[in-house]
Amino acid sequence: MNIIEFDNVYKMYKLYKNDKKRLLGLFLKKVKCTKKIASNYLTFKIKKGDRVAFMGPNGAGKSTVLKLITGVCFPNEGNVKVEGRVAALLELSAGFDNEFTGRENIYLKCQLLGISKKETKKLEKQIIDFADIGPYIDQPIRTYSSGMRARLGFSIIVHSKSDILIIDEALSVGDKAFKDKCVTKIREICASDNITVLFVTHSLPMAREFCTRGIILNKGHMVFDGDIDEAIDEYNRLF
Numbered sequence: 001m002n003i004i005e006f007d008n009v010y011k012m013y014k015l016y017k018n019d020k021k022r023l024l025g026l027f028l029k030k031v032k033c034t035k036k037i038a039s040n041y042l043t044f045k046i047k048k049g050d051r052v053a054f055m056g057p058n059g060a061g062k063s064t065v066l067k068l069i070t071g072v073c074f075p076n077e078g079n080v081k082v083e084g085r086v087a088a089l090l091e092l093s094a095g096f097d098n099e100f101t102g103r104e105n106i107y108l109k110c111q112l113l114g115i116s117k118k119e120t121k122k123l124e125k126q127i128i129d130f131a132d133i134g135p136y137i138d139q140p141i142r143t144y145s146s147g148m149r150a151r152l153g154f155s156i157i158v159h160s161k162s163d164i165l166i167i168d169e170a171l172s173v174g175d176k177a178f179k180d181k182c183v184t185k186i187r188e189i190c191a192s193d194n195i196t197v198l199f200v201t202h203s204l205p206m207a208r209e210f211c212t213r214g215i216i217l218n219k220g221h222m223v224f225d226g227d228i229d230e231a232i233d234e235y236n237r238l239f
């Protein structure tokens with residue numbers, strides 16, 4: 001069963017010299033802009049349970065693919081089909097309310113992720129234990145450091161039991177000890193076979209460990225799709 005389908009997905013960004021031009025550009029076609037093609041008619045399918053590493057140099061379009069899947073952005077042309085609940089380790093504090101406490105934000109974020117209140121109640125303790133931010137959990141999160149927010153955000157996502165887990169390595173989650181804990185948790189999640197994992201990383205050893213399939217992107221095009229070991233060889237050859 002395909003859980004994700006990209007059908008000729010085209011995503012282009014228009015870059016204007018300044019805000020005035022950008023505004024004018026909304027109404028007038030002739031306003032000059034530079035076009036950046038982030039996804040150049042991409043077509044691929046991902047099956048339930050696949051572990052896919054997206055590889056490629058900076059600007060290749062990896063984050064764009066992930067954003068199209070999470071619904072943060074939309075294609076100009078083509079179709080993106082996603083079935084199931086998506087949880088993304090992309091922008092960890094997205095969906096938080098600064099005035100709410102950490103605990104209240106767990107409920108808020110879980111609701112955004114489509115998790116029922118009853119289910120959230122069951123997850124609450126695990127989420128708090130993993131985040132390990134002590135008594136701050138009952139303080140408004142505007143009092144948190146960015147590291148504390150990230151820890152709470154990460155903890156909610158990895159405990160959310162979603163169908164699709166998206167991990168963009170651009171992720172920074174605080175100190176070494178917590179990073180190690182995160183990797184261990186991701187390893188644990190990857191070991192269960194009903195989850196689909198999409199992973200963007202520059203670390204080839206991590207890609208090899210966590211993924212079975214590799215997709216190489218370059219300038220918005222797909223240049224390779226196949227077995228992870230072959231993908232890594234190809235990546236090393238190309239870049």
Ligand SMILES: Nc1ncnc2c1ncn2[C@@H]1O[C@H](COP(=O)(O)OP(=O)(O)O)[C@@H](O)[C@H]1O
Binds near residue numbers: 013015038063
């Ligand atoms: N919000 C944006 N506005 C304008 N251009 C963007 C935006 N996001 C991405 N791009 C451009 O789209 C291309 C692909 O970006 P991205 O998907 O972030 O690549 P990657 O994650 O592989 O580094 C790049 O050329 C980038 O400059």
Ligand SMILES: [Mg+2]
Binds near residue numbers: 064
């Ligand atoms: Mg990126």
